[in-house]
Amino acid sequence: MKIYYQNTYTYKFLKLIAHQVKDFLSTLGDIIIYGLEFLKGLKHFNTTPKDIIEQCSRFAVSSLPITLTIVCMTSIIISMQVAEEMVKHGGGNFIGMLMAILTVREEGAIMSGFAIISMIGSSLASEIATMKVTEQIDAISVLKVNPVHYLFTPRIIAGTIMMPFVVILASTLGIIGGAIAANITSELPYKAYFDSVWFGLSLKDLYVCILKSISFGFAITLISCCCGLIAKDGAKGVGIATTKAVVWSFVSIVIIDLIFATAFFY
Amino acid sequence: MGIEVKNLKKSFDNKTIIDDISFKVDDGRILSIVGFSGSGKSTVLKLISGLLEKDSGEIITSGGDVAMVFQYSALFDSLNVFDNISFALQERKDLRNKYTRKELEKIVAEKLELVGLSGIEEKFPSELSGGMQKRVSFARAIVTEPKIILYDEPTAGLDPISSTLIEDYIVRLKNETNAASIVVTHQMSTIRRTSDSVLMLYNGKVVFEGTPDELCLENTDYTKQFVNATIDGPMKMN
Ligand SMILES: Nc1ncnc2c1ncn2[C@@H]1O[C@H](COP(=O)(O)OP(=O)(O)OP(=O)(O)O)[C@@H](O)[C@H]1O
Numbered sequence: 153m154k155i156y157y158q159n160t161y162t163y164k165f166l167k168l169i170a171h172q173v174k175d176f177l178s179t180l181g182d183i184i185i186y187g188l189e190f191l192k193g194l195k196h197f198n199t200t201p202k203d204i205i206e207q208c209s210r211f212a213v214s215s216l217p218i219t220l221t222i223v224c225m226t227s228i229i230i231s232m233q234v235a236e237e238m239v240k241h242g243g244g245n246f247i248g249m250l251m252a253i254l255t256v257r258e259e260g261a262i263m264s265g266f267a268i269i270s271m272i273g274s275s276l277a278s279e280i281a282t283m284k285v286t287e288q289i290d291a292i293s294v295l296k297v298n299p300v301h302y303l304f305t306p307r308i309i310a311g312t313i314m315m316p317f318v319v320i321l322a323s324t325l326g327i328i329g330g331a332i333a334a335n336i337t338s339e340l341p342y343k344a345y346f347d348s349v350w351f352g353l354s355l356k357d358l359y360v361c362i363l364k365s366i367s368f369g370f371a372i373t374l375i376s377c378c379c380g381l382i383a384k385d386g387a388k389g390v391g392i393a394t395t396k397a398v399v400w401s402f403v404s405i406v407i408i409d410l411i412f413a414t415a416f417f418y
Numbered sequence: 419m420g421i422e423v424k425n426l427k428k429s430f431d432n433k434t435i436i437d438d439i440s441f442k443v444d445d446g447r448i449l450s451i452v453g454f455s456g457s458g459k460s461t462v463l464k465l466i467s468g469l470l471e472k473d474s475g476e477i478i479t480s481g482g483d484v485a486m487v488f489q490y491s492a493l494f495d496s497l498n499v500f501d502n503i504s505f506a507l508q509e510r511k512d513l514r515n516k517y518t519r520k521e522l523e524k525i526v527a528e529k530l531e532l533v534g535l536s537g538i539e540e541k542f543p544s545e546l547s548g549g550m551q552k553r554v555s556f557a558r559a560i561v562t563e564p565k566i567i568l569y570d571e572p573t574a575g576l577d578p579i580s581s582t583l584i585e586d587y588i589v590r591l592k593n594e595t596n597a598a599s600i601v602v603t604h605q606m607s608t609i610r611r612t613s614d615s616v617l618m619l620y621n622g623k624v625v626f627e628g629t630p631d632e633l634c635l636e637n638t639d640y641t642k643q644f645v646n647a648t649i650d651g652p653m654k655m656n
């Protein structure tokens with residue numbers, strides 16, 4: 153009897169893993185290559201302010217309300233959970249500090265990042281992927297325009313500019329939301345809350361927060377645009393590209409967050 | 419001198435798609451490429467336009483731009499007709515800033531006139547019919563005065579009358595620009611109306627080369643099968 157090793161589960165399993173690894177490495181390679189190409193394109197910059205503003209409005213109009221809601225709600229929930237316990241154990245005066253550190257250092261940026269990925273990142277990826285599978289990207293190339301320069305530049309610049317604003321606004325609302333929640337659930341006076349906010353925060357926190365959100369904005373838009381550009385095979389390819397953009401962006405901002413936390417606060 | 423292709427080869431994942439193809443198209447001439455779905459016709463166009471890298475062989479052109487008209491028009495759906503047509507003039511590194519807005523408007527109007535669609539500058543691609551989109555994509559392709567124009571199935575999916583219209587525009591653009599053109603098509607009518615010569619591909623090789631009349635008259639198994647559209651014959655669908 154002859155054994156066809158291709159039919160064994162072990163073989164299929166290993167093949168699947170090999171396929172995933174290959175896909176991972178090629179996506180990573182593409183992101184690096186297109187990232188460098190984007191940087192090269194900044195030299196002969198041709199994006200008009202109008203293009204950038206158009207992309208910025210994507211952040212401001214279509215995603216800001218939801219981003220703010222998500223960050224604010226998260227802060228309210230955390231504040232509700234901890235305020236009562238802390239007041240009970242005499243730590244009421246530190247709730248503001250706790251919420252400020254939590255929101256400015258971590259939650260504001262990371263929750264905004266998640267919200268932006270699910271709204272902006274996915275729409276960038278599907279937009280560019282659709283252009284790819286309908287040969288619009290090929291059409292750009294044939295007209296001797298570099299698609300990376302033309303498509304990526306306004307989007308990545310808009311993301312890098314807008315993300316800090318979104319995060320700062322969201323964090324501020326988050327801290328205020330925390331105050332309201334603490335006040336309602338455990339009758340903590342607003343003055344006690346906001347006095348302690350300043351214990352926790354330093355200028356460094358603000359700098360790091362801005363720097364981190366700039367990195368998030370860059371990473372999310374770059375990855376989403378790349379995943380769109382490497383799409384193939386029709387409508388299914390657009391779906392795959394969008395999923396890939398979301399997953400890769402999620403992972404990337406968590407990694408960036410870890411790097412920042414290690415570098416600045418540890 | 420137009421375009422000359424010598425011993426062109428291309429494979430994808432170890433599968434040879436284009437296997438040693440040679441042909442030549444002079445300026446002001448139109449060549450049709452016919453063949454089965456999957457025989458590599460689009461691949462030939464993509465190799466010539468530089469969208470794909472060839473494995474080996476030579477593609478010699480007289481210089482100048484290569485324009486390509488895509489199978490499904492591939493208009494930029496977020497831009498209006500004006501921006502679509504003037505795209506290369508607005509975005510290409512060596513052309514941007516060369517024209518004023520007024521000049522762009524004049525050029526676009528000229529090109530639209532050439533494809534019989536004057537006055538639709540402000541419309542978006544989604545507001546146009548398939549045939550009109552095709553013609554707008556013609557106008558976009560010729561905006562940089564190319565020396566070579568490649569058409570990928572320009573009449574696919576159009577009714578016979580629109581097809582005839584498109585065929586006439588192909589001839590008209592050739593006369594206007596004196597470019598060397600290559601038309602990939604499945605339709606005998608397109609070949610007859612537009613082309614000076616025909617190339618038939620099968621399994622990555624050239625199985626017929628000649629004029630449209632010879633295609634109909636010649637009695638090889640390949641041409642008979644194509645002209646009569648029979649399933650039995652040397653070319654097998656798989
Ligand atoms: N980028 C690619 N990667 C892998 N295989 C490809 C690629 N492009 C084309 N092929 C393969 O090459 C073969 C020829 O494709 P091509 O699009 O040139 O055919 P075609 O003659 O234009 O067909 P149709 O008439 O359907 O448009 C097909 O089998 C296709 O699967």
Ligand SMILES: [Mg+2]
Pocket residue numbers: 459460461489570
């Ligand atoms: Mg094709």
